[in-house]
Amino acid sequence: MPRKRRKRIVTEGAPDIPYPKVRVEWIDCVSDSGWATEKEFDKMKLAEPIHEGWLYEKNKKYIKIFASYDKDEDGFTFGDRTMIPRGWIKKIQKL
Numbered sequence: 001m002p003r004k005r006r007k008r009i010v011t012e013g014a015p016d017i018p019y020p021k022v023r024v025e026w027i028d029c030v031s032d033s034g035w036a037t038e039k040e041f042d043k044m045k046l047a048e049p050i051h052e053g054w055l056y057e058k059n060k061k062y063i064k065i066f067a068s069y070d071k072d073e074d075g076f077t078f079g080d081r082t083m084i085p086r087g088w089i090k091k092i093q094k095l
Helices: 038-042
Strands: 021-028 051-058 062-074 077-085 089-094
Touching: 021 062, 051 077
Parallel strands: none
Antiparallel strands: 021 051, 021 089, 051 062, 062 077
16 A cells, blocks of 8 residues: 655745744642651652743843743733743743
8 A cells, every 4th residue: 555645834934923942841849738757758859841832031130931921012922821830941942
């Protein structure tokens, strides 16, 4: 049976957005309000999320990133916003 040809998807260049796209690896706290044995408590580990989006702001205390946006004649509206303390960040990589 002949293989089907896949259509090539043509992507446009970088979107008209003045923010760099980044991948952030960071450490997040974990909490649990339920009861646990010592063994269960000893197994508790910090979360290590990975977040991809656009870097809105970066300073000595924190970074602000967003994963979605809308642009119209009045400017940008941001969604999926996250603010991470700099001490919790393991790595920031430009995409």
